[in-house]
Amino acid sequence: MRETGKQLLYSAKKCIGCQACTVCKHDVHTFNGFEHEIDREKCVKCGECETACPTSAVQICGREMTVSEIIKEIEKDAAFYGEHGGVTLSGGEPFLQENTVKLLLACKERGINTAVETCGFYAVTAAVPYVDLFLWDIKDTDDERHKKYTGVSNKRIIENLIKADAAGAKTRLRCILVNGVNADETHYKNVADIKSKLKNCTGADVLPYHAFGGAKAELTGQPDTSDKSMIPDEKQIGLFKSYL
Amino acid sequence: MEFSSVNGIKRPVRLSEATRRFACESLGHKYGLMTKETMSVSLDEIEGFESFTPIQKYDAAIMKIASEAPVRICDGELISGAATLGTAISHQIPATYNGKPVFMSLSHLTADFETVVFKGVGYIRANAEAAYEKYKGTGKEEFAKSCLVCLDAFDIWHKRYLEALKDKGCTDNYNNLCNVPYKPAASFYEAVQSIWFVFAFLRLCGNWPGIGRIDKFLAPFYKADIEKGILTEKRAREILAHFFIKGCEWICGGNYGSGDAQHYQNLVISGVDEDGVDITNPVTYLILDIIEELGISDFPTTVRLNKNSSDRLLYRVAEVMRLGGGVLAVYDEDNVIKAMTEYGYDICEARRFANDGCWEVQVPGKTNFCYIPTDFLQILQKNTLKNYDKSVLFDGFDALYNAYLADVKAFCEGLLSSVLQNNMLKCEDGIWVWRKNIPCTVISLFEQDCVGRGLSYLEGGAVYNVISPHVGGLADTVNSLYAIKKLVFDDKKIGFADLMRVLSENWENCEALRQYALNKYEYYGNDNDEADEICRRFLSDFADICDSLNGRSGYIFPGGVSTFGRQLEWSPQRLACASGRKRGEILAANASPTPGTDRQGATAIIRSYCKNELHKLPVGAALDIRLLPSCTKGDEGLEALVSLLRGFVNLGGFFMQPDVADAEILKAAQDKPEDYQNLSVRVSGWNARFVTLNKEWQDMVIQQNECGCGY
Numbered sequence: 036m037r038e039t040g041k042q043l044l045y046s047a048k049k050c051i052g053c054q055a056c057t058v059c060k061h062d063v064h065t066f067n068g069f070e071h072e073i074d075r076e077k078c079v080k081c082g083e084c085e086t087a088c089p090t091s092a093v094q095i096c097g098r099e100m101t102v103s104e105i106i107k108e109i110e111k112d113a114a115f116y117g118e119h120g121g122v123t124l125s126g127g128e129p130f131l132q133e134n135t136v137k138l139l140l141a142c143k144e145r146g147i148n149t150a151v152e153t154c155g156f157y158a159v160t161a162a163v164p165y166v167d168l169f170l171w172d173i174k175d176t177d178d179e180r181h182k183k184y185t186g187v188s189n190k191r192i193i194e195n196l197i198k199a200d201a202a203g204a205k206t207r208l209r210c211i212l213v214n215g216v217n218a219d220e221t222h223y224k225n226v227a228d229i230k231s232k233l234k235n236c237t238g239a240d241v242l243p244y245h246a247f248g249g250a251k252a253e254l255t256g257q258p259d260t261s262d263k264s265m266i267p268d269e270k271q272i273g274l275f276k277s278y279l
Numbered sequence: 280m281e282f283s284s285v286n287g288i289k290r291p292v293r294l295s296e297a298t299r300r301f302a303c304e305s306l307g308h309k310y311g312l313m314t315k316e317t318m319s320v321s322l323d324e325i326e327g328f329e330s331f332t333p334i335q336k337y338d339a340a341i342m343k344i345a346s347e348a349p350v351r352i353c354d355g356e357l358i359s360g361a362a363t364l365g366t367a368i369s370h371q372i373p374a375t376y377n378g379k380p381v382f383m384s385l386s387h388l389t390a391d392f393e394t395v396v397f398k399g400v401g402y403i404r405a406n407a408e409a410a411y412e413k414y415k416g417t418g419k420e421e422f423a424k425s426c427l428v429c430l431d432a433f434d435i436w437h438k439r440y441l442e443a444l445k446d447k448g449c450t451d452n453y454n455n456l457c458n459v460p461y462k463p464a465a466s467f468y469e470a471v472q473s474i475w476f477v478f479a480f481l482r483l484c485g486n487w488p489g490i491g492r493i494d495k496f497l498a499p500f501y502k503a504d505i506e507k508g509i510l511t512e513k514r515a516r517e518i519l520a521h522f523f524i525k526g527c528e529w530i531c532g533g534n535y536g537s538g539d540a541q542h543y544q545n546l547v548i549s550g551v552d553e554d555g556v557d558i559t560n561p562v563t564y565l566i567l568d569i570i571e572e573l574g575i576s577d578f579p580t581t582v583r584l585n586k587n588s589s590d591r592l593l594y595r596v597a598e599v600m601r602l603g604g605g606v607l608a609v610y611d612e613d614n615v616i617k618a619m620t621e622y623g624y625d626i627c628e629a630r631r632f633a634n635d636g637c638w639e640v641q642v643p644g645k646t647n648f649c650y651i652p653t654d655f656l657q658i659l660q661k662n663t664l665k666n667y668d669k670s671v672l673f674d675g676f677d678a679l680y681n682a683y684l685a686d687v688k689a690f691c692e693g694l695l696s697s698v699l700q701n702n703m704l705k706c707e708d709g710i711w712v713w714r715k716n717i718p719c720t721v722i723s724l725f726e727q728d729c730v731g732r733g734l735s736y737l738e739g740g741a742v743y744n745v746i747s748p749h750v751g752g753l754a755d756t757v758n759s760l761y762a763i764k765k766l767v768f769d770d771k772k773i774g775f776a777d778l779m780r781v782l783s784e785n786w787e788n789c790e791a792l793r794q795y796a797l798n799k800y801e802y803y804g805n806d807n808d809e810a811d812e813i814c815r816r817f818l819s820d821f822a823d824i825c826d827s828l829n830g831r832s833g834y835i836f837p838g839g840v841s842t843f844g845r846q847l848e849w850s851p852q853r854l855a856c857a858s859g860r861k862r863g864e865i866l867a868a869n870a871s872p873t874p875g876t877d878r879q880g881a882t883a884i885i886r887s888y889c890k891n892e893l894h895k896l897p898v899g900a901a902l903d904i905r906l907l908p909s910c911t912k913g914d915e916g917l918e919a920l921v922s923l924l925r926g927f928v929n930l931g932g933f934f935m936q937p938d939v940a941d942a943e944i945l946k947a948a949q950d951k952p953e954d955y956q957n958l959s960v961r962v963s964g965w966n967a968r969f970v971t972l973n974k975e976w977q978d979m980v981i982q983q984n985e986c987g988c989g990y
Contacts, residue, residue: 053791089795111806112882115926119918 039131041080041097044254045073049092056084056093064093075256096255102138109147121148121167130157139165152209155192159199168237169206171196175217176225184216193229200233208239212275214267223278230279239279243267282574283957285603285939286908290572293513297355298520302573305524306957311531313351315365319373319380320347328376334421337718338428340374340381341484345432348373348483350443352452357521358472359440359452361528362482368529368542372485382717384485385736386543387635390725391644395477396470396496399462404430406730419733425720426730433480437461440476467500467510471518475525477725482529482542484721489545489636490578491643494562495552501562516565523575530577532956533971541967542577543636549592550583550612553627557585559592567607571599576606576959576966581638583612584928590921597920601911605938605961608638611928615640618894618933622837638934639747639839639898645727647741650839650898651694654849655687656752656856656866659759662686667783667854672775676764683760684817688824691748695828695836698746702737703832711832713739744834747898750821751842752849754867755856757814758802758876762857764813765800766792782855785862797859804872806883811890822895840870840900844962847979865982869901874983881906881923889930896933903961904937905983911939936961945969945981 043063050071056064061077064084082095100108109122122142129135129151142149143165150168153159159169173196174189175181181189200206210226212218230239246261253259282290282302292299304310320343322328328336344364351361364373371380394402407426414423437456444453455472464470474496481488497519504510526544548566549559570580582596600607612632619629624642633643641648663683665671673679703711716737723729729740750756766772773781773792786793801807803814818840825838842849846866855862860873867873870888877884881904888902904923911920920937927935938961948955952970959966960980969977 051790051794053794055791089791089793089798091798111886112926114886114929115882115922117922117925120922 041095042255043078044094044096046092049090055087058087059084106141123150125152128154136162155195160202163202163204169204170209171206173208173210176222205235207237211242212267213244213265218271223275227278241275294520302524305527308532310528314363317349318365319375320344322376334425334718338425341429341432345436350439357518358475359456360476360479362479367485385722386487387648389489389491389633389643392474396464396473401461410730414733423733429720467504470497470500487543491633492547494548495558497562498560519565520569523569527577544578545636546578546580547633553630567595567599570606576604579966581608583610585613593921597917601939603939604959605966608936610934611932614931618897622897645742647736647744650747650749652749652751654752655750656755658686659756660854667779676768691824746834747837747839749839749841754803754873758858759856761810761813762796785855793859802876804877804884804887805879806886811887815891818891837897839898842868868903871903885927889932893933899934902935906939908939908941942981
């Protein structure tokens with residue numbers, strides 16, 4: 036599981052070695068000559084280094100906001116929404132945040148269309164009345180593989196999907212395609228089966244794996260696990276699409 | 280035959296094979312190169328030429344051009360007439376004496392094509408004859424006579440085409456040119472021919488007029504002909520397409536600095552009429568069809584949008600826009616009309632607005648227009664901050680701002696009085712009279728009310744005479760002021776004197792603070808109220824300054840915001856800015872954010888821009904938005920583009936030119952120009968074929984695309 040709270044981001048490219056970040060009272064930032072060393076374990080995400088850093092090489096990613104603060108942000112773009120436009124909650128996983136349903140309700144009260152990208156692991160029934168479209172991840176229909184790559188079983192995800200559908204949720208399936216992992220026709224067929232059982236599903240999109248995660252991993256100090264060999268080819272993508 | 284788009288979306292095929300081939304030839308420089316074969320006519324043989332008055336010389340030049348310019352009839356063309364003298368392409372009257380062009384020509388105007396179509400050139404002749412009778416024996420006689428001479432020249436040129444068409448057996452074209460432009464057009468086909476023929480004559484004489492609201496002029500003819508069953512949609516599209524294709528007859532390839540398609544032949548489509556009724560009609564959509572299919576960028580076309588513009592229109596505009604080329608721009612006409620009426624234009628006149636052939640708003644066919652571009656960042660750096668001399672000290676932001684505003688006011692007063700002195704003369708009784716200017720009878724014939732008043736376009740003949748001071752360097756000025764406010768007065772990161780020193784040293788040895796200024800503040804274009812407020816306040820104060828200078832002469836001084844690419848010349852001379860910019864770095868275009876400072880996306884740029892009281896600037900303020908082709912793909916991309924247009928209107932914009940372009944594609948075009956001959960980009964009020972820009976301009980466009988992608 037990834038962290039759900041704030042994260043300390045560091046971009047070596049932007050760092051000019053000015054050492055302003057050593058303002059930190061917890062000794063997260065130390066300099067060994069020009070080498071900027073970061074001890075993330077000690078970081079309490081107070082943001083003092085972020086304020087001091089002139090180049091924004093050090094940033095605290097994540098901000099606590101109230102529902103009304105978020106609504107204010109969303110409404111800034113209200114002039115652009117028209118009849119079809121609106122807000123898409125994304126993440127991470129929006130339903131990990133406890134006030135997501137409140138936020139969705141507040142949007143609907145203001146006539147703002149809502150969409151939510153979800154991994155489907157958490158119960159969404161309470162949100163269904165306030166969501167115009169769920170963009171629902173179906174990562175893998177093979178449960179063993181699902182466990183291996185995501186750490187959890189897919190049973191709950193599929194059950195949640197069926198329940199949400201029964202409650203009237205409009206969904207669109209988002210299916211990641213990873214070469215060497217789930218690029219097989221049994222999986223394609225299973226997704227098509229799930230789709231055919233849904234009454235309110237508007238379609239399914241194939242999302243080919245990409246290796247752009249490396250940049251983010253670098254910023255958060257995590258190992259880069261992205262792997263270009265996992266990018267599917269056009270033929271695989273076409274075949275998957277043909278099932279959907 | 281392939282007309283390419285920036286994002287691989289295939290352009291539809293609706294036009295005939297022959298018309299598409301004609302477009303390929305024209306875009307492939309065939310007629311441009313042909314035009315350059317005869318550069319100009321010679322006046323050397325005219326007896327006594329040197330002793331002529333300027334108007335006599337002018338009349339002789341126009342007569343000679345009309346009589347001798349090559350007549351060009353392209354195979355299969357549906358409409359006739361061509362501007363066939365090469366010197367006209369460089370904005371001069373193509374007539375020489377001793378090898379040198381005799382007169383400059385005119386641009387930044389939209390001629391009165393409405394009168395041409397609905398009343399005919401015959402109507403103008405009748406007026407000119409009446410004027411001659413009226414002014415005979417007065418000081419206006421010479422101009423009145425010149426009007427008749429130029430109309431005679433026009434007739435000669437017209438007859439030459441009729442004869443040539445007859446000789447060549449082009450019966451349809453011949454028949455279609457018999458009545459027009461002399462008489463009012465009687466059909467759609469005649470109406471298009473009429474506009475084109477006058478347009479071509481104006482261009483043949485070296486002028487670069489805009490065309491204006493062509494869908495409004497053609498709508499009644501289209502409707503009537505369809506009802507009569509003598510026209511089909513397909514045929515109308517073909518005829519109009521030839522208008523577009525013939526408009527490329529000055530394209531010659533090669534490098535031209537600011538591009539080879541900059542002849543101000545703007546169109547304005549959609550919007551309301553004099554009574555406030557929406558004129559959007561099938562011709563509006565035919566024009567969009569043609570731009571979509573052929574990707575011709577030579578007629579920059581601006582769509583007048585309002586809060587009631589239909590979804591159909593918005594989606595069609597977005598569909599054409601996303602193919603790239605920057606051909607389409609938009610006005611928020613609600614705001615434009617508001618600006619003009621608040622300024623004092625009659626509501627019906629305001630609703631008629633088009634532009635000067637670029638994007639500056641004017642009442643077409645009635646306006647003598649010029650604008651004065653100025654780098655307002657230079658006023659801040661040089662006048663107010665005295666090139667960062669250590670003697671300069673301000674103890675608060677308002678003191679600095681007020682000092683700057685006083686310098687701006689002094690500058691505008693000086694500027695306008697000198698322009699005024701050049702054009703007008705103050706008599707002893709305090710009344711301003713117009714100075715003699717260069718002759719310009721051909722344009723005067725097609726600008727109200729020159730003929731009636733017996734005065735040329737440049738000497739008080741036009742109904743409206745506009746000199747528009749333009750703010751350039753807006754974002755850089757605002758950002759500089761904002762950064763000084765934050766760094767010195769609010770956050771106290773550095774003292775005023777120290778900052779002046781740092782800036783005079785181009786941020787040498789002060790990289791941490793420079794980075795702080797660059798990264799820690801949200802500048803104009805990010806929907807940051809604090810920065811945007813400085814912009815709003817400044818433009819509002821500037822508009823008041825312009826107003827305060829009004830009413831002293833026959834001129835009005837409405838303000839505007841533009842750079843038109845001049846930031847390229849300005850940037851090497853500007854000093855470092857408190858916002859972190861080093862000497863020589865790129866400056867902002869028009870009313871757009873400085874490239875690299877806009878971090879919050881296209882909607883934030885539009886929100887920042889719309890916070891300005893744009894209705895106080897009746898000539899306009901242009902906003903450039905760069906979008907990545909990949910962001911406009913698919914249904915979602917189309918929706919996003921439509922939302923952007925809708926938001927622009929809802930928030931009260933003025934003029935926006937979105938360009939869908941990819942820096943990578945532009946770089947590839949720089950490397951292999953032969954593969955990208957017709958890739959066009961929006962430069963400012965015009966488009967340019969990218970490969971015809973010189974290297975500096977190309978680099979600027981690339982830089983703007985790399986930094987300034989809204990999405």
